Amino acid sequence: MNNSKNFKEDENDDINLIKEALNKLLDLKNSGQPDQDVVNGLKEWIKNQANKDIETIFKLVELHHASNPEFLYLLGYLTNYGLGTDENPVAAFKYYYKVAERGLNYGQARIAWCFYKGLGVKVDHVKAFEWYQKAAENNHLCSQFNLGLFYSQGIGTKKNLEMGFKWVQVAANHGDLLAQFELAKMYLSGNGTKKDYRKANYWLWKTADTRVLHLKEDCLFNLASISANGMGIKRDFHQALRLYRRVLILNNGYSWGFKSTLQSLFEPQEWIL
DSSP states (O other), rough: HHHHHHHHHHHHHHHHHHHHHHHHHHHHHHOOOHHHHHHHHHHHHHHSSSSSOOOHHHHHHHHHHGOOOOOHHHHHHHHHHSSSSSSHHHHHHHHHHHHHHHHHHHHHHHHHHHHHHHHSSSSHHHHHHHHHHHHHHOOOHHHHHHHHHHHHHHHOOOOOOHHHHHHHHHHHHOOOOOHHHHHHHHHEEEEEEOOOOOHHHHHHHTTTTOOOOHHHHHHHHHHHHHHHHHHOOOOHHHHHHHHHHHHHHTTTTTSSSSHHHHTTTTTTOOOOO
């Protein structure tokens, strides 16, 4: 009787650990980091927080995924990148597809990415667009942003700048950092909307607090140009120089050339990316 109880407790502990690992993976994915950074972050969490090796986690997920279909997403990711098992993108795609079929938005988003990149399946931008549309309408934040990019660039669908702006704005309003930066660029260029430097300035400042280094640099760089050129705000060279110095600090003093960049401060819109 006691042995049965202990087995049940061990099983529950395993399932809770898998849930934590899945939630960590989804958090990393939602942060907008590249896949390799997500993989490294997941491996670090498993080693330092779960106190397990990656092979043990894979075996636990493989053992218990029948009790919770959501675990198939984690199983797919581990299989996709050869974490605790042999790398097998084709098998991973099948796992993702089962998650997507159940209407889970992160599964739908992953299927879209697989069709876009050709991971375990042939590249098909039309299907990628269709799955991003499903995921976006199912309130998946990153998919809302990606759907906006697909519309803006005409990937898998007819180019539609207004629809691109609409979906990027939806994602930005929901807190997606990449979408917020893209929305700022749209206001700067008039891509899918009217130019509005004040709104661009607002979204750049909102995004500049990010811990994502390259995104922070891009925001500060554009804000410096806006200040230097008085785009929608009062021209302020001192503010521009302060912002550019922050970019230099982030780059450990390395840049394209301090002198040439200072000169470009006086050339309208020189820095807009």
